[in-house]
Amino acid sequence: MNALHSPKLLPAADYARDVAKKIAKARYRVAMIATTFRANDERSQAIVDELVRAAERGVDVCICADTFTYIEPKEFILRAPKRQPARAMQALKLERRIKKAGGSFHWLGRKANTLFAGRTHSKWTVVDDTAYVGGGVNMDDESFSNVDYMFRFSDQALADRLIQEQQHIYRADRGGGAARNHSAPVSKTTTILFDNGLPTNSLIYKRARALAKQAEHIALVSQYCPTGALNRTLKRKQAVLYFNHWRTASSLNKLLIRLGMMTARQKTLYNHDCYLHAKFLIATMPDGSKAAITGSHNFMYGSGLVGTREVALETYDPHLIRQLETFRRRYVE
Incomplete structure (x- = not known):
């Protein structure tokens, strides 16, 4: 990858501003997949305003969002609008607005058998030949205020790959099933990894553990405490961990973090007030070289166990x- 196309890390708030400006100038396509929208x-x-304007001027706009985030899947297909929770009603209005402008909007996970199986936790945005991926930012006020980021790539091949993957996820989801996990080269030094909903089989988690096993030192940043075989590897290595303490989280996140800390027997070095939502692992090898996994996966064994869609x-x-x-130095330590 040459210098012109080198990826640029954008903190969450900068990503929000940057992607809005890009969509305002979009010529032929915009695709977005997120857990919350x-x-x-x-x-x-x-x-959203720029997405609507883009669709109105003939740009191909396609949005995919996760059903579970708003309400339980079975509730989401209720026919009586008055019985929908307010949060879901707002989401449905947003869907109608984008469709009215000429865009497409797809809910993922409606046919899932349980609340977590079939959940989509992947995040990316494509605007023409610009791809935003490799971070954990969703599309709402909370996400833009968290400690998080996205990488911006000026790369047509990567943009094309993400468009194809989004279409692939939508087709598989319509059939109520998962798709095969796979990877693809981005450059000579970077590979994109896709978890596509196969229970008990996370490619991203496996690669994170493989790197950790080879490493002499590991720095891990995540929303949650790492669990499972990866955590056992981390405990045998020189590892520094940064994740939210359960006391600073809310509702379901508080429970997940507390259970993770109890079972993993790990402590966090993160002590800032702002909620940490970034997810990456940097492995320093015995020869001094470094490798990293960065994306939407929280490095919890349970994410792969239930078959959550992820990208890294x-x-x-x-x-x-x-x-x-x-x-890490500026926002996490």
Whole structure:
């Protein structure tokens, strides 16, 4: 990958501004996949407004969002609108607005048999030949305020790959099933990894553990405490862990973090007030070289166990890894 196309790490708030400007100039396509998709502050509203304008001028706009985030899947197909929770009603209005402008909007996970199986936790945005991926930012006010980031790539091949993957996920989801996990090269030093909903089989988690097993030192940043075989590997290594303490989280997240800390017997070095939502692992090898996994996966065994859709980058690119290290020093330590 040459210098012109080197990825740039954008903190969450910068990503929101940048993607809105890109969509405003979009010529032929915009695709977005996220767990949450709401217009509940100026930043998210600006993005939605630009999506609508893009669709109205003939740009192919396609949005995919996760059903579970709003309400239980069985409730989401209720026919009586008055019985829908307010949060879901707002989401449905947003869906209608984008469709009215000429765009497409798809809910993922409606045919899932349980609340978590079939959940989509992947996040990316494609605007023409620009791809935003490799971070954990969703589309709402909370996401843009968290400690988080996305990488911006000026790369047609990567943009094309993400468009194809989004179509693949939508087709598989319509059939109520998962798809095969797989990977694809982004450059000579970076590979994109896709978990596509196969229970008990997370490619991203396996690659994170493989790197950790080879490493001499590991730095892990996540929303949650790492669990499972990866955690057991971390306990045998020189590892520093940064994740939210359960006391600073809310509702379901508090429970997940507390259970994770109890079972993993790990402590966190993260002590800032702002909620940590970034997810990456940097492995320093015995020869001093470094590798990283960065994306939507929280490095919990349970994510792969239930078959959550995820996306991540595995990279040996020094420029990309330095940006992760700078982010860690500035926002996490």
